[in-house]
Amino acid sequence: MRKSWIVLILLSIFIIVSGIRIYYAFETTYFSDNDAYFALRQVEYIKEHFVPLYNDPLSFGGRVYVFLPLFHYILAIFAKIFSPIVIAKVLPNIFASTIVFAVYLLVQDITKNEEIAIFTSIFSAFIPVYFYTTLNTISVYSVVIPLTVLLLYLFINIEQETNLKYFLLAIVLFMLTHTSVILLILSLIVYLILIKIEDFKLNRSEVEITLFSAFIMLWMYLLIFKKAFLKHGLSFIWQNMPIKYAAAYFHQISIWQAIYQIGIIPFILGIFIIYYYLFNLKDKKVYLLISFVMTTTILLWLRLIKLELALIYLSVMLVILFGIAYHHLNNYIRTTKFSKLETPLFVLICIVFVLTSILPSISLANRSVEESTKPSLIDDLIKIKELTPNDARIGAPINDGHLIAYFAQRKNFGDTNFLFLDDANEVVKDIDELYTTISKIKASEILHKNGINYVLFTPNTKEEYSLEGLKFVDKECFTETELWVTTLYKNKCVIIKSMMAK
Numbered sequence: 001m002r003k004s005w006i007v008l009i010l011l012s013i014f015i016i017v018s019g020i021r022i023y024y025a026f027e028t029t030y031f032s033d034n035d036a037y038f039a040l041r042q043v044e045y046i047k048e049h050f051v052p053l054y055n056d057p058l059s060f061g062g063r064v065y066v067f068l069p070l071f072h073y074i075l076a077i078f079a080k081i082f083s084p085i086v087i088a089k090v091l092p093n094i095f096a097s098t099i100v101f102a103v104y105l106l107v108q109d110i111t112k113n114e115e116i117a118i119f120t121s122i123f124s125a126f127i128p129v130y131f132y133t134t135l136n137t138i139s140v141y142s143v144v145i146p147l148t149v150l151l152l153y154l155f156i157n158i159e160q161e162t163n164l165k166y167f168l169l170a171i172v173l174f175m176l177t178h179t180s181v182i183l184l185i186l187s188l189i190v191y192l193i194l195i196k197i198e199d200f201k202l203n204r205s206e207v208e209i210t211l212f213s214a215f216i217m218l219w220m221y222l223l224i225f226k227k228a229f230l231k232h233g234l235s236f237i238w239q240n241m242p243i244k245y246a247a248a249y250f251h252q253i254s255i256w257q258a259i260y261q262i263g264i265i266p267f268i269l270g271i272f273i274i275y276y277y278l279f280n281l282k283d284k285k286v287y288l289l290i291s292f293v294m295t296t297t298i299l300l301w302l303r304l305i306k307l308e309l310a311l312i313y314l315s316v317m318l319v320i321l322f323g324i325a326y327h328h329l330n331n332y333i334r335t336t337k338f339s340k341l342e343t344p345l346f347v348l349i350c351i352v353f354v355l356t357s358i359l360p361s362i363s364l365a366n367r368s369v370e371e372s373t374k375p376s377l378i379d380d381l382i383k384i385k386e387l388t389p390n391d392a393r394i395g396a397p398i399n400d401g402h403l404i405a406y407f408a409q410r411k412n413f414g415d416t417n418f419l420f421l422d423d424a425n426e427v428v429k430d431i432d433e434l435y436t437t438i439s440k441i442k443a444s445e446i447l448h449k450n451g452i453n454y455v456l457f458t459p460n461t462k463e464e465y466s467l468e469g470l471k472f473v474d475k476e477c478f479t480e481t482e483l484w485v486t487t488l489y490k491n492k493c494v495i496i497k498s499m500m501a502k
Contacts, residue, residue, distance in 0.1 A: 001114045009118055013100050017125040021093035024365040025136050028372035032136040034399055035416055036088070037406035039072060039138035043084050046076035058405040058412060060427065061393050061451060065417050066228060070176040071140045088138045096134040096142035099124050099316070102149035107323040109153060110285045116330070120323030126357045127315040129261035132364035133308060136372060144178045145312060149320070151184060152292070156285045158205045171213050175220050180309060183295060185214050191291035195284055228419050237304060240418040242428040245398070262315040263357040265349060269325035270318030276325075286324060293317045373403065377458065380483040381407035387481060387488065388454060394488075395434055395447065395455040397464055404456070413452060435465045443472040444493050457487040 031037065045053040052069040059065060078087045100121040108117035125131075134142040147170060154167040174181045188210040196202060222229075229236045238246055259267050274293060277286045293314060300310040326349070333342050385408045388394070393411035394404050401415025413431055418424040427450075434446045434455065447455070455478075457470055470489065473480065477493035 006114055006118070010101060010104055010121065013118075013122055013125065014097050017100065018094050018097040020365075021097060021131075021135055022090055024369060025089045025093055027369045028136065029375065030373040030378060031088075031138065032368045032371040032373075033139070034373070034402045036138040037402040038415065038417065039075075040084060040088055041402075041406050042069070042072040043075045043079055043088065043138075046072055047079045047084065056405075058410065059401070059417060060414050060421065061411045064420055066224060066419065067417075068176055068178060068224070070173060071143055071178070074143075075138070089136075092134060092138055092142040095146065096130070096139075097125065099130075099146040099149065102146045102153065103316075103320060103323075106149055106153040106156075107320055109156065110283075110324055111327040113327050116323055116327045119326070120319060123263070123266060123319045123322065123353065123357065124316060126353075126361045127263060127266075127312070127319060128357060128360040128364055129308070129311045129315055131361040132368055133312060135365055136368045140178050141309065141312060144174065144180055145316060147174055147177075148180070148184055148313070149316060152288060155188065155206070155209070156288060158209055159203070164205070164209070167209065172216065175217055179221070180305075180313075181217060183299065183305065183313065184292075185210070185217055186299075187288075187292040187295040189214070190295050191288045194287050194291055194294075198282060198287070200282070200284055200287075231420060236419075240421060240424050242418060242424045244425075244428050244432075245416075245418075258311065258314075260360060261311055262318060263353070263360075265352055265356065266315065266319040266322040269329075270321035273321045273325040273328070276328075286321075289317055289321055293321075374459070374485070376485045377403070378407055380458075380486040383483055384408045384454075384456070384486075384488055385410065392453045393451050395431070395450075395452040396458065397431060397435070397461055398428065399464070400456070400458055400460050413450065432465075435461060435467065435470070438471040440472040440474060440477055440493075443470075444477065444491065447491050448494060453491060455489040455491065457489070459485055 031040075042053055045051075046069070052067070052072060054066060055064050056062070075084070075087055075091055078091060103124040104117045104121040107120045108114055111117060130141075130145065133139055134145075151167060151170055151174065154163045154170065157163045158167060171181065171184075174184070188206075192202065192207060192210060225236065228240075232240045235241075270293075273286070274290050277283060277290060296305065296310050296313045296317070299305040300307065329345075330342060333339055333345065381403060384394070384404075388408070388410055391411075393413070394408065395413045396404055398414050398416060401412040404410055404412040405415065414427050421427065430446050430450060434443055437443050437446075443455075446452070455470065457467075461467065469487070473489055477491065479490040479492060481488040481490070
């Protein structure tokens, strides 16, 4: 196939996938993930001040937080020209769609088959879990997943000087974007061990670039996260996550749930090709992909990686391995008397792909739109900004924290960024007790302890705690303001020597 035709086909796939993503992203004004509003605050702050908002006066009532800012800088640059919300809707979806180029390069390099590489790139664009996670959110995964695949492609061709330069540049940018670069480097180390066990000759360039990348990463992350590591110890690995939320972030799922989120064809043929290459064929390039799958699976089993991220990485690697498996299957069929089945097999795979990848992706896209923050809640939060003083701290569940900081522009009780907190578990415990207690004395003690002036009852509160209202509220201590879908309670009581006084 002519190179110009390949470029045209890939560009067409990219434009179609980007168009579908952006269409669904603009089906709703707001985002599906409350963490998106933390990212949006950072983008807007960088746009105005050129530095990230590390000293956040609103999060947990005011605190210091450290994160990797490159993704936010990229969005902030474009936000200088266009609306930050428009950029946050469009750019991550464009980034996520570039996976079709990265997957094509890697599969074509391994199989030397342009048609199968193009076919596999289409599969990669409609991985259900990846499509859903990066659709209506400001997710850094939209950048790091395609970047990971590109780095794997550059690594297997590292002996070319141009690829070496690109690899070094890309991996440094990766280190400044997201800590999942640790997974990539661990996978490279596992790959070196695996090819040594299989008696392959170690490539000096591969060893040197792996060790160099590991050294640079350790040095960089020690500089950035040194204080966090000294403060939290090993719990830094889990981002100082409270026990209540750690279970949700690192939980396990059934094999059927994994198949649904990955797609049945990539899952089955991907697993088959892993078995086939480990026990029959030997190929260093495929071993690199197998090493990535093995490393991700082990980290997931040890609960050292978020389930969501692990599923995305496993999905992408299995899709790439599917392309390799399909290549072998096609070649095998051509050598048998069943060669006429090549076209029917392709049609069958396309049908199953539509049923198990495209349709679930579209279904999850609709779900993402339905899960977006409701305009009525946003209107209430904007109204709360008018009803409360600038120094007010508002009590609300963790999942509402970023919404309060962004729309109401008031201090929250807590949000999902737990790094550098001395008492993350205690804060979560106080929030849970505040919404479940029937004692106004206990509630007032919690409010006084945390400097809370107002308590907010939202639809999220109702769902999380199965409540119709706050049980401790009375007219003596609380002023009630009914809004569209929320209720704001102002605390009028103070604690004096463990007694409540008006």
